[in-house]
Amino acid sequence: MRRIEIDLAAIKHNYLELKKKLSGKEVMVVVKANAYGHGMHEVSKALEDIGVDALATADLDEALELRAAGIKSRLICWLVLPTDDFKLAKELDIEIGVANHDVLSAVDNDQKIHLIVDTGLGREGFVKADWESAFEAAANKSVVGIFTHLSNTSLSDDLKQRNKFDEAIALAKSKQITGFQTHISASAAALAHEDFDYDMARVGLLVYGHNPFEDKELTSVSLTPAMRAVAKSAGFKRVQAGQGISYGYRYVAGRATNLVLVPFGYAEGMPRISEGADVQILGRRYPVVGRIAMDQFVVEVGDDQIPIGTDVVIFGDPAKGEPSVDDLAHSAKTINYEIITRIGGRADRVFLDK
Ligand SMILES: Cc1ncc(COP(=O)(O)O)c(C=O)c1O
Numbered sequence: 001m002r003r004i005e006i007d008l009a010a011i012k013h014n015y016l017e018l019k020k021k022l023s024g025k026e027v028m029v030v031v032k033a034n035a036y037g038h039g040m041h042e043v044s045k046a047l048e049d050i051g052v053d054a055l056a057t058a059d060l061d062e063a064l065e066l067r068a069a070g071i072k073s074r075l076i077c078w079l080v081l082p083t084d085d086f087k088l089a090k091e092l093d094i095e096i097g098v099a100n101h102d103v104l105s106a107v108d109n110d111q112k113i114h115l116i117v118d119t120g121l122g123r124e125g126f127v128k129a130d131w132e133s134a135f136e137a138a139a140n141k142s143v144v145g146i147f148t149h150l151s152n153t154s155l156s157d158d159l160k161q162r163n164k165f166d167e168a169i170a171l172a173k174s175k176q177i178t179g180f181q182t183h184i185s186a187s188a189a190a191l192a193h194e195d196f197d198y199d200m201a202r203v204g205l206l207v208y209g210h211n212p213f214e215d216k217e218l219t220s221v222s223l224t225p226a227m228r229a230v231a232k233s234a235g236f237k238r239v240q241a242g243q244g245i246s247y248g249y250r251y252v253a254g255r256a257t258n259l260v261l262v263p264f265g266y267a268e269g270m271p272r273i274s275e276g277a278d279v280q281i282l283g284r285r286y287p288v289v290g291r292i293a294m295d296q297f298v299v300e301v302g303d304d305q306i307p308i309g310t311d312v313v314i315f316g317d318p319a320k321g322e323p324s325v326d327d328l329a330h331s332a333k334t335i336n337y338e339i340i341t342r343i344g345g346r347a348d349r350v351f352l353d354k
Contacts, residue, residue: 001231001232001234001263002229002230002231002232002263002264002268002345002346002347002348003229003230003231003347003348003349003350004037004227004228004229004230004343004344004347004348004349004350005227005228005229005230005316005350005351005352006038006039006042006043006226006227006349006350006351006352007224007226007227007228007352007353008042008043008046008226008351008352008353009352009353009354010209010223010224010225010226011038011043011046011047011207011208011209011226012046012047012049012050013223013224014206014207014208014209014223014224014226015027015029015047015050015052015207016050017221017222017223018190018201018203018206018207018221021191021194021220021221022190022194022201025198025199025200025201026053026054026181026199026200026201027052027053027054027200027201027203028053028054028055028056028074028076028183028200028201028202028203029043029047029052029053029054029055029056029203029204029207030055030056030057030186030202030203030204030207031043031044031047031055031056031057031062031066031204032056032057032058032059032062032204033058033341034341035208036204036205036208036337036340036341037227037340037341037342037343037344038208038226038227038340039349039351040057040062040065040066041065041066041069041071042349042351044066044069044071044073045069045070045071046353047073047207048071048072048073052073053074053200054073054074054075054076054200055071055073055074055075055076056075056076056077056078056202057075057076057077058077058078058079059077059079059080060077060080060084060085060089060094060096062077063075063076063077063089063092063094064085064088064089064092064094067092067094074095075093075094075095076094076095076096076097076114076145077089077094077095077096077097078096078097078099078114078116078124079097079124080096080097080098080103081103082102082103082105082106083106084106086106086107086108086111087108089111090107090108090110090111090112093112095112095113095114095144095145096111096112096113096114097113097114097116097124097147098113098114098115098116098138099116099118099124099125099126100126101130101133101134101137104134104137104138104141105137107141109140109141109142110142111141111142112142112144113138113141113142113143113144113145114143114144114145114146114147114180115134115135115138115143115145115146115147115172115177115180116146116147116148116149117131117146117147117148117164117165117168118148119148119160119161119162119164119165119168120151120157120160120161120164121148121149121150121151121161122151123149124149125148125149128164128168131168131171131172132171132175135171135172135175135177136175138172138175138177139175139176139177143172143177143179143180144179144180144181145180145181145182145183145200146168146169146172146177146180146181146182147182147183147184147202148161148164148165148168148184149184149186150184150185150186150188150189152188152189152212155192158189158192158193161184162184162193162196165182165184169182181198181199181200182198182199182200183198183199183200183201183202184196184198185198185201185202185203186201186202186203186204186205186212187203187204187205187206187212188212188213189201190203190206191206191212191218191220191221192213205336205337206221206223208225208226208227208340209223209224209225209226209227210223210225210325210326210336210337210340211326211336214335224317224319225316225317225318225324225325227315227316227325227340227343228313228315228316228317228322229264229268229313229314229315229316229343229347230311230312230313230314230316231262231263231264231268231311231312231314231347232263232308232309232310232311232312233260233261233262233281233306233307233308233309233310233311233312234261234262234263234296234308235259235260235261235308236258236259236260236261236305236306236307236308237258237259238256238257238258238259239253239256239257239258239259240253240256241253241254241255241256244290245259245289245290245298245300246289246290246291246292246293246297246298247290247291247293248291249290250275250290250291251275251289251290251300253300257300257301257302257303258300258301258302258303258304258305258306259289259298259299259300259301260281260286260298260299260301260306260310260312261296261297261298262279262288262296262297262298262299262312262314263295263296264295264296264297264312264314264347265292265293265294265295265296265297265345266292266293266294267294267295267345267346268343268344268345268346268347269339269342269343269344269345270292270297270314270343271292271328271331271332271334271339272291272292273292273331273332273333274288274292274328274331274332275288275289275290275291275292275331276288276289276331277323277327277328277331277332278323278327279299279312279313279314279323280312280313280316280321280322280323281299281301281304281306281310281311281312281313282304282306282310283321284304285321285323286299286300286301286302286304287299287300299312314328315327315328315339325339325340
């Protein structure tokens with residue numbers, strides 16, 4: 001009845017496009033949060049098949065799950081607790097992002113680690129006042145990376161963070177930490193700051209085929225959205241002018257019209273406030289009307305006839321005339337990241353690879 005189609009060929013295409021675009025840099029693909037809703041196991045396997053440079057998760061449990069599923073690629077996770085099972089992580093060759101002294105002292109000296117420095121995001125990582133002590137404590141550890149994460153606030157903020165990152169790298173080297181890789185850019189900065197000269201990029205959203213910039217088009221690279229959300233229409237009826245539609249009668253039919261019932265509710269991650277968003281049915285766009293409910297919403301199709309069981313595309317590929325993830329995000333006053341990672345519920349995930 002409801003399906004989230006995942007185009008693994010699109011994910012591989014997007015990765016290879018980015019490898020070309022970021023020539024010379026390693027690309028670590030971020031597969032946390034179930035690969036942004038795309039299916040962490042399937043996405044990781046597809047990327048491993050084409051020789052992905054590295055994969056990254058947030059939690060250690062996600063990384064352990066990937067190893068248990070047979071993923072052998074280089075694997076990093078960066079949101080850990082000092083009580084996590086680092087012995088098992090080491091045994092399974094999982095690299096750990098270390099953001100504080102508690103974790104630093106909990107990992108064995110031969111555990112591969114990436115030191116995370118806070119250069120201005122105010123989120124994870126050692127603040128500048130702690131760099132010296134962190135680098136001294138890490139000098140006899142197996143530091144394979146040093147990284148920071150940008151706030152994407154403005155060009156000047158990014159440049160300030162970049163300069164601070166360079167200071168951190170220089171300080172680490174002065175404490176005899178050597179042979180590590182450096183990485184700063186996620187999707188937005190990977191494209192906006194191609195001149196940032198570090199070893200790797202940590203890229204999530206772009207690999208799933210979406211634009212990380214809210215205020216500009218993605219023109220410099222040709223990507224394909226990998227996710228399509230579709231439901232089979234479960235009802236069709238004609239109502240008269242004046243009929244209120246769904247809870248609270250937030251929409252009232254202005255004339256006699258046909259309505260299609262779509263079994264895809266906020267339990268599937270359809271934002272409750274997305275009244276007015278477009279869906280596509282039989283190649284035409286129609287608006288969502290009235291309150292979105294837990295299991296279903298209503299689409300007004302005027303005088304068109306839509307047989308029950310017809311595919312309703314909630315989002316897909318705008319190049320094919322389908323509504324985009326961005327369209328749905330705008331209707332919900334949110335960003336594409338949130339739409340793709342939260343979509344699902346009772347929908348089947350169907351993997352395509354052609
Ligand atoms: C530390 C870090 N690096 C990279 C990424 C990937 O971000 P994006 O999806 O914008 O590429 C994330 C995602 O939130 C992150 O937390």
